Amino acid sequence: MxxxxxxxxxxxxxxxxxxxxxxxxxxxxxxxxxxxxxxxxxxxxxxxxxxxxxxxxxxxxxxxxxxxxxxxxxxxxxWNILDPEMLSWSLEAKPSLIVLKEFTQMRMAVEPEACALAARHASPERLAAIESSLVRMEQAVQNNDLAAELEADIDFHVAILYASENRFYIRMRDFTRTALNVSIQHTTPAIDNSESIVDEHARIYNAIKSGNAERAKNSMFLLIDEALSIIEDKLSKI
Missing domain, CATH: 1.10.10.10 (Winged helix-like DNA-binding domain superfamily/Winged helix DNA-binding domain)
Structure with a gap:
C-alpha cells in the first residue's frame, strides 16, 4: 500500500x-x-x-x-492532452514515440508561424532571450554538457513562443517544455552532430533578428521536419 x-x-x-x-x-x-x-x-x-x-x-x-x-x-x-501533467503521464506510457510523433506534428503547425510572428513583432528583450538561449547552447556543446544543451535548446523554443507576442502560443510554454524534454533526447543522438544542431538554431535566430518572417518560418519547419523523420524512422523499427 x-x-x-x-x-x-x-x-x-x-x-x-x-x-x-x-x-x-x-x-x-x-x-x-x-x-x-x-x-x-x-x-x-x-x-x-x-x-x-x-x-x-x-x-x-x-x-x-x-x-x-x-x-x-x-x-x-x-483527455486534456494539452495539460502538461497529462502529457508527462502519456509520455511515460508505451509506446511514447506515438505521443512524440503527434506532438511533433502539432509543433509543425505552431512553431514555424510563431517564428514568423517573432520576426515581425519581437521586442529587443524577446530577441535577447532567444539569443541568450542560443549562446548557452553553443557553450554547452563546446563543454560537452548534454544537460545544459538540452535546457538551452528548450529555452530557445519557449523564447520564440514568447517573442511571437501571441497569447495563445505563449500559453503553450509549459506543454512545450514537457514534451521537448523527452523529444530532444530522442532526436539529438540520432543526428549525432551537436554543432550542426546549433547552426540550425542560429539560422532561425538570425532570420527572426533580421525580420525575415518567411525565412524564419521555413527554417523552423525544416528543423521540426527533421525531428519528425527521426521519430517516424524509430517507430517503423518497433
Missing part, C-alpha cells in the same frame, strides 16, 4: 499517482475504478483527499464520477 500520510498535499500526490496509473494502462478502460473506500485503503489517504483527486482528474477529462455509476475512465479523445 502506498502511504502518503506524511505529505502536506495528499490529494495532489494521489492525483499524480492515480492519473499516471490510468494513463499508463494499469486500470482496464472498460471497467469502473475502485470505490472511494478502496482508493482510501490503497493510497492511505482520507475520503477528502480522494474526492479532491477525483475532481482534479475529472477537470483533466480523464475520469467521470457519478452516483450509481462509480468512477469511470473517459475515452482518450476527451
Amino acid at each position: 502506498a502511504n502518503f500520510a506524511s505529505s502536506k498535499n495528499l490529494s495532489q500526490r494521489m492525483t499524480i499517482e492515480l492519473g499516471r496509473a490510468i494513463v499508463c494502462g494499469e486500470y482496464p478502460r472498460d471497467k469502473s475504478l475502485p470505490t472511494e473506500a478502496a482508493l482510501c485503503e490503497k493510497f492511505g489517504v482520507s475520503r477528502t483527499a480522494v474526492r479532491e483527486a477525483i475532481k482534479m482528474l475529472t477537470a483533466k477529462g480523464l475520469i467521470t464520477s457519478k452516483p450509481k455509476q462509480g468512477i469511470r475512465i473517459q475515452p482518450e479523445e476527451n
